[in-house]
Amino acid sequence: MKAVIYERYGPPEVLRLVEVEKPAPKDDEVLVRVRATTVTIGDVRMRSFTVPREQWLFARLYLGVRKPKRKILGMELAGDVEAVGKHVTRFKAGDPVFASTMEVGFGGYAEYKCFPEDKVMALKPASLNYKEAAAAIGGGITAARCLKRGNIRPGQKVLIYGASGAVGTNAVQLAARHYSAEVTGVCSGRNLDLVRSLGAARVIDYTREDFTETGETYDVVFDAVAKFSPAAAKRALKPGGVYLNVHKHSDGERGGGMMLDELLFLKGLLETGVVKPVIDRCYPLEQIVEAHRYVETGRKRGNVAVAVAA
Ligand SMILES: NC(=O)c1ccc[n+]([C@@H]2O[C@H](COP(=O)([O-])OP(=O)(O)OC[C@H]3O[C@@H](n4cnc5c(N)ncnc54)[C@H](OP(=O)(O)O)[C@@H]3O)[C@@H](O)[C@H]2O)c1
Numbered sequence: 001m002k003a004v005i006y007e008r009y010g011p012p013e014v015l016r017l018v019e020v021e022k023p024a025p026k027d028d029e030v031l032v033r034v035r036a037t038t039v040t041i042g043d044v045r046m047r048s049f050t051v052p053r054e055q056w057l058f059a060r061l062y063l064g065v066r067k068p069k070r071k072i073l074g075m076e077l078a079g080d081v082e083a084v085g086k087h088v089t090r091f092k093a094g095d096p097v098f099a100s101t102m103e104v105g106f107g108g109y110a111e112y113k114c115f116p117e118d119k120v121m122a123l124k125p126a127s128l129n130y131k132e133a134a135a136a137i138g139g140g141i142t143a144a145r146c147l148k149r150g151n152i153r154p155g156q157k158v159l160i161y162g163a164s165g166a167v168g169t170n171a172v173q174l175a176a177r178h179y180s181a182e183v184t185g186v187c188s189g190r191n192l193d194l195v196r197s198l199g200a201a202r203v204i205d206y207t208r209e210d211f212t213e214t215g216e217t218y219d220v221v222f223d224a225v226a227k228f229s230p231a232a233a234k235r236a237l238k239p240g241g242v243y244l245n246v247h248k249h250s251d252g253e254r255g256g257g258m259m260l261d262e263l264l265f266l267k268g269l270l271e272t273g274v275v276k277p278v279i280d281r282c283y284p285l286e287q288i289v290e291a292h293r294y295v296e297t298g299r300k301r302g303n304v305a306v307a308v309a310a
Contacts, residue, residue, distance in 0.1 A: 003110035004288045005071040009049035012292035015073075015109075017285065023114045027085040030115050032097060034079040034308045035130035037108030039283075039291040040138055040166065043073045047292065074108020076100050078124055078133035079308070088117045096124040098133040098267075100141070100258045108134070109288060111309055120258050125270040128277070133270075135303035136277040139166030140266045141258060142250045143224065147174055149249050150220040150242045154180035159211060159218045159236065162225025163200065164191035167246050169278040169302045171224050172198040177274045184218070186211050191301055194278070212236045220244065278302025 001022040006014045025031040045051060046068070051059040063069060078098040081091045091097065099113075099121035107113045115121050124133045146167075152158060158175045162168045163185030175181045176199030185200035192203045204211050212235050221233045222244040234243050252259055269275045280301040283291040285308050295304050 001111040002285065003072050004074075004285060005109075006047055006068055006073065007071060008067050009047065011048065012289045012296065014047065015288050015292060017288070020072075020110070022112050025083055025085045025088075025114050026116075027087045028116050028118075029085045030081050030088055030091050030097075030117050030121070031083040032077070032079045032099070032113050032115060032121075033082045034077050034108060034111055034113055035310075036079070036134040037074040037077045037306045037308055038135050038138070039288070039295045039304045039306060040075055041295060041298070042075055042138070044292055044296045046073060048296075070105045070107070072107045072110050074106055074110070074306075075102055076134050076137040077108035077113060077308075078128075078130040079113075082112070084117075090117045091121075096126075096130075097121050098124045098128075098130075098137065098263075100137050100263060102258045109285065109306070109308075118260070120260050120263050122260070122263050122267050125267055127273070128270060131279060131282055131305035131307065132277045135166075135279055135305050136266065136270055136275070137263065139168075139170045139303065140269070140275060140277070141262045142167050142246065143170035143174055144262065144266060144269075145252060146222055146224075146244045146246060146249045147171060147179065147220075150222065150244055152179040152181050152220055156181050156219035157184070157217075157238075158182070158220040158222065159184045159186065160200070161186045161206075161211070161221065161223045161228050161233065162246075163187045163195040163198075163203075164301050165225050166300075166303050168224035169194075169198055170275060171222055172200050173275045174269070175220075175222075176200065178269060181220075184211070184216070194301060198278070217241070222246075279305050281305075282307055 185195035
């Protein structure tokens with residue numbers, strides 16, 4: 001099968017499209033024919049090994065000391081079940097699925113991926129195409145985890161900083177449509193219309209205005225890109241208001257690992273149209289280097305999808 005691998009940390013050019021052996025499902029596994037995956041900022045950081053100093057050792061041990069241990073990146077995917085092991089009961093051949101690969105060693109940048117059936121995989125929402133389904137997962141679950149900690153009540157004022165990224169575009173939709181909050185989205189001028197279209201009642205262009213100096217205060221301030229000073233952001237909170245930061249508050253309730261119930265919760269939101277993934281660009285697998293170059297700019301709007309197979 002075709003797969004994109006990386007055998008050393010470095011620039012986008014370390015990614016290579018090669019032929020590797022097609023995996024075969026074990027008795028408790030599902031073989032997925034991958035249709036779409038994504039390039040996230042997380043993929044870019046793993047490929048380039050760009051991590052904060054304090055996480056260097058842990059990240060190196062996890063990802064591979066001398067070279068990457070898991071050669072195929074791709075944290076989320078959507079595709080069709082091609083075959084199932086003899087003990088599998090949740091899925092059958094032909095099922096369209098979407099999945100997080102965080103708990104199974106990544107692997108979205110390949111034509112096939114095997115999953116134990118109890119991992120973070122579910123039937124794809126019928127309303128989404130494969131690219132949208134793959135792109136829905138990471139930003140959606142991360143935004144949901146963070147906002148849950150805000151205990152948001154209907155009508156409360158919620159500010160989302162970095163509203164145009166993968167996490168931000170999900171957070172705006174969730175805060176406005178799931179929590180019925182009055183949302184202010186902070187982004188650059190070129191993304192104001194996008195963020196408004198996602199349900200923000202107000203938008204602020206951070207290149208022209210500092211939201212902490214407008215005199216407005218909020219019940220929740222969520223920094224979805226971790227690019228604003230926490231101390232300054234807290235000054236825009238109402239008394240008793242909650243400050244949330246995507247780097248500090250995105251762990252799951254049972255640790256960092258992604259859980260099936262989180263994917264199923266997100267699936268419900270996607271099926272009812274509360275959340276719709278924003279796709280900025282889509283690249284074929286053959287252009288994964290270009291996709292990484294683009295995501296590395298830090299300027300993508302929502303998500304970058306990768307078409308693996310038609
Ligand atoms: N996506 C995930 O699945 C996930 C999961 C866990 C944690 N995280 C973490 O959450 C953070 C955000 O991830 P992401 O995937 O949402 O990032 P992203 O999509 O790569 O963020 C890009 C967006 O951020 C905006 N931006 C850049 N600089 C900004 C600034 N100074 N102020 C406000 N907005 C700015 C950009 O628009 P402009 O340049 O036009 O402003 C662009 O739309 C990352 O640190 C990531 O590690 C992400």
